[in-house]
Amino acid sequence: MAITGFLTDSTLCIGCKACEVACKEWNDVPADGFVFSGLSYDNTVALGHSTWRHVKFVEREPLIGHGGNSGAQVTWEFSSDVCKHCENAGCLEACPTGSIVRTEFGSVFVQPDVCNGCGYCVVACPFGVVDRRPDDGRAFKCTFCYDRQKFGEQPACAKACPTGSILFGDLEAMQSAADARIAKLHGQGVTDAKLYDARDTSVGGTHAIFIIRGDERAYNLPVNPEVPTVHLRAAWTSAAIAAGAIALGSLVAFALGGGKR
Amino acid sequence: MKVPTAASEAQLEQLKREAELNGRVARPGVRPPNAPFPRTSYYDLPLLKPPVWTWEIPTYFFIGGAGGAAAVIGFAARLSGADPKLVRDARRAAAVAANLSTPLLIADLGRPERFLNMLRIFKPQSPMSVGAWIVAAFGGASTAAVIFPRRLADVAAGTSAVLGLGMATYTGVLLGATVIPIWSKNVRLLPVHFGASAVASAASALELMGNEQKALHRLALGAAAFETGLGVVLERRGVKGNLLRLGGALSGPVPLALRLMGRRTRRVAALSSLIGSLITRFAWVEAGKTNVTHTAATERVADIRSGSENKKPIPPVSSDK
Numbered sequence: 001m002a003i004t005g006f007l008t009d010s011t012l013c014i015g016c017k018a019c020e021v022a023c024k025e026w027n028d029v030p031a032d033g034f035v036f037s038g039l040s041y042d043n044t045v046a047l048g049h050s051t052w053r054h055v056k057f058v059e060r061e062p063l064i065g066h067g068g069n070s071g072a073q074v075t076w077e078f079s080s081d082v083c084k085h086c087e088n089a090g091c092l093e094a095c096p097t098g099s100i101v102r103t104e105f106g107s108v109f110v111q112p113d114v115c116n117g118c119g120y121c122v123v124a125c126p127f128g129v130v131d132r133r134p135d136d137g138r139a140f141k142c143t144f145c146y147d148r149q150k151f152g153e154q155p156a157c158a159k160a161c162p163t164g165s166i167l168f169g170d171l172e173a174m175q176s177a178a179d180a181r182i183a184k185l186h187g188q189g190v191t192d193a194k195l196y197d198a199r200d201t202s203v204g205g206t207h208a209i210f211i212i213r214g215d216e217r218a219y220n221l222p223v224n225p226e227v228p229t230v231h232l233r234a235a236w237t238s239a240a241i242a243a244g245a246i247a248l249g250s251l252v253a254f255a256l257g258g259g260k261r
Numbered sequence: 262m263k264v265p266t267a268a269s270e271a272q273l274e275q276l277k278r279e280a281e282l283n284g285r286v287a288r289p290g291v292r293p294p295n296a297p298f299p300r301t302s303y304y305d306l307p308l309l310k311p312p313v314w315t316w317e318i319p320t321y322f323f324i325g326g327a328g329g330a331a332a333v334i335g336f337a338a339r340l341s342g343a344d345p346k347l348v349r350d351a352r353r354a355a356a357v358a359a360n361l362s363t364p365l366l367i368a369d370l371g372r373p374e375r376f377l378n379m380l381r382i383f384k385p386q387s388p389m390s391v392g393a394w395i396v397a398a399f400g401g402a403s404t405a406a407v408i409f410p411r412r413l414a415d416v417a418a419g420t421s422a423v424l425g426l427g428m429a430t431y432t433g434v435l436l437g438a439t440v441i442p443i444w445s446k447n448v449r450l451l452p453v454h455f456g457a458s459a460v461a462s463a464a465s466a467l468e469l470m471g472n473e474q475k476a477l478h479r480l481a482l483g484a485a486a487f488e489t490g491l492g493v494v495l496e497r498r499g500v501k502g503n504l505l506r507l508g509g510a511l512s513g514p515v516p517l518a519l520r521l522m523g524r525r526t527r528r529v530a531a532l533s534s535l536i537g538s539l540i541t542r543f544a545w546v547e548a549g550k551t552n553v554t555h556t557a558a559t560e561r562v563a564d565i566r567s568g569s570e571n572k573k574p575i576p577p578v579s580s581d582k
Contacts, residue, residue: 037562039304045562046306056303090440096390097378116378117371119313120389123439123549128309137371189285220303228438229386231448235434238449242433242456243426249460249483250333253476254341 003106004149005171006158006208007178008080010219011185011193012165015055015078020044022160023053027143030133040076046220047081049133052142053157054081058218077212079219080157080166083108083129083142084198085207088227091141094124099139106171106207107144115139126203126225144207171207178209185211202227305558309440311550317369321362322432322542325396326459327466327535328358329428332403334463334480336422339415347472352418354466355403355425363400366393388435395431399424429459436545443552444545447500451545454491460484461512462538465531478527481534482520488537489513502551504544511537 023029032050037043040057047054058077086092089108092100099114100121110121110130117137121130130141145155153159158168167174178195185193192214199205203225212219263269280286335351338344367376380397384390402424405417433452436444444451461484464477492509495501511533519530 035562035565037565039306039558039562042304048310058303060300093384093386094389094439096382096384096387096393097375098382098384099378114375114378114381115372116375118379118389119369119371120387120435122310123312123441123444125310126440128307128553131310132313132371139371215300217301218303220306220308222308226440226445228440228445231438231445232386232388232434235388235437235448235452238437239427239430239434239452239456242430242453245453246330246333246426246429246456246460247337249480250337250476251340253479253483254337254343254474256476256479257341 003171004144004169004207005085005106005174006082006144006155007167007169007174007211008082008208009165009167009178009181009211010058010077010079010213011181011190011211012163013055013078013080014163014165015041015057015076016162017044017055018160018162019053019080019157019166020051020055022156023142026145026148026156027052029140047083047127047129047141049131049136049140052082052140055079056081056219060214060218077218078165079210079212080161081219082157082208083144084127084203085142085144086126086198086227087204087206088202088229090124090126090203090227090229091121091130091139093227093229094120096120103144103146105144105146105149107146107149108207109143109146110139110141112138112140124228126222126227174209178211181211196221198225201225202230305556306562307553307556307559309553311554312441312546313371314369314546316543317365319542319546320539321365321369322455322546323458323462323539324358324365325362326429326432326455326542327462327538328355328362328403329399329425330456330459330463331355331358331467332399332406332418332421332425333429334460334467334477335406336418336425338474338476339418341476343474343476344472347467347474347477348418350467350470350472351463352403352406352414352421354463354470355399355421356407359396359400359403362396366396388431388438391427392431392435395424395427399428430456432542436549439549441549441552443500443548447495447498450491450494454488455542457484457487457491458512458538458541461488461516461534465516465534468531469528469535478520481516481531485513485517485520485530485534489517500548502544502548504540504547508537508539508541508544512541513537 029050035043037045040059042057044051044054056079059074085107092108097114097116099111101109103109115138117132119132121139130139132139154168158166182193196212196216197206197209201224331351332355335348339348367373379393402417402421406414406421409417430452433455437448437451461481464481468477492513516530516534519526
């Protein structure tokens with residue numbers, strides 16, 4: 001099976017949220033409240049147990065090639081966020097039941113019939129994606145439309161995207177498409193366009209890659225995401241030292257004798 | 262109405278030159294209201310998800326840790342030929358703690374009926390998986406140590422002591438090896454911290470059960486001294502919080518002083534250590550939640566979701582002139 005990937009191009013997104021709706025409809029994801037956040041036009045706020053695609057509305061000052069020059073206008077950068085399907089996935093490593101697996105498409109999948117809702121994946125995701133659904137008890141996140149991919153179909157969000165902002169295909173093809181697009185954007189003067197794929201971090205790259213402009217923090221993407229397994233050595237070393245100290249301390253405390261008081 | 266000045270006209274001349282030379286102007290023009298926009302955050306919304314764990318988990322951290330340490334203390338007491346009552350009490354404490362731990366852990370699951378899925382696989386890279394196996398094995402061994410006949414009970418108690426070392430310390434690994442900054446930044450401290458806290462609470466619980474061996478006092482004294490020092494280290498590292506400080510005070514300086522004051526205040530010291538140990542675990546779990554959600558934007562969204570939004574006046578749009 002081919003390793004597939006998403007290329008989400010923020011420079012082509014128009015913020016229509018068709019991907020959010022397509023995802024909810026295809027995957028039967030429950031509603032997650034009707035909330036006016038007041039944060040630009042973003043009333044979805046964040047990815048979560050019932051939001052697997054989330055369109056961000058990044059407001060900023062007018063940039064070259066974007067926006068008008070009237071005092072009332074801002075530049076709007078839209079970006080459809082999704083589970084990153086990490087190469088070294090924190091959630092997958094943390095899952096104690098084996099519910100979270102790597103699929104033949106290279107994506108990270110939570111098997112709903114195995115998950116027992118321990119919640120450890122939630123604190124293991126460096127992108128704040130996976131979450132436990134309170135009324136259901138299990139953890140949920142983007143499935144990469146595993147069911148659709150089984151039939152050779154692209155994920156619902158990519159299919160519903162009207163501008164080609166969400167591309168889906170062979171991961172390597174997506175990577176070269178991203179490089180070509182960024183080169184084109186740079187040629188057009190959009191010199192702050194760049195690829196976000198976390199490749200140079202302990203996450204080791206993602207299967208959902210993004211073209212963004214400027215600082216990734218403006219898109220709520222971490223500059224240096226870390227898979228929590230990098231802490232394991234230090235943690236277990238410390239635990240071994242503590243265990244040794246407790247064992248030795250207990251033996252010494254009794255060896256010193258003295259009986260009662 | 263604006264009045265043309267030398268500066269404004271020079272600016273226009275300079276724009277003209279730039280346009281002539283480059284064919285375009287590399288400047289944003291008029292700044293929009295509320296500019297400059299932050300480039301380093303997304304409306305101050307948190308990036309990470311807070312832990313979903315409720316009271317069962319920190320309570321388990323306390324009970325399981327104390328039970329694990331009690332098994333170690335009971336085994337050391339047995340080896341040194343100490344009073345059989347102490348050995349018996351320690352084994353009972355370990356067994357009771359183990360059999361309270363499992364229900365607490367199951368209760369916190371989103372799907373409690375699937376708790377056995379924890380034992381589908383063994384996954385060394387997942388502290389939760391390692392922990393689940395430790396808890397399961399410790400539960401069996403420590404229960405066997407109180408119901409089996411003599412020799413077999415000793416073997417079970419030895420096994421339970423080894424697993425008890427894991428029970429007392431692995432919870433620090435569980436928190437440390439995550440993405441929650443306040444936990445992972447203290448990844449080296451947490452297992453030792455929780456281990457010392459476990460020893461203090463086990464020794465204190467055994468003292469309150471009527472065991473007055475000097476060895477227990479020594480262990481509790483050592484743990485209290487360690488916790489006092491650790492409290493200073495945490496303050497210096499910028500780990501601050503009133504609940505953490507309260508737990509730290511009750512498990513560090515307070516029992517340390519009470520124990521140094523003499524025999525009569527030992528029971529008070531023991532009680533203080535137990536309460537301090539429990540508060541400490543709650544404080545660390547709560548710190549993880551606060552750590553990732555405490556921003557103005559989340560509070561606002563949470564207020565709106567709960568329908569309790571304050572009617573604050575909308576700040577006026579700043580006109581950038």
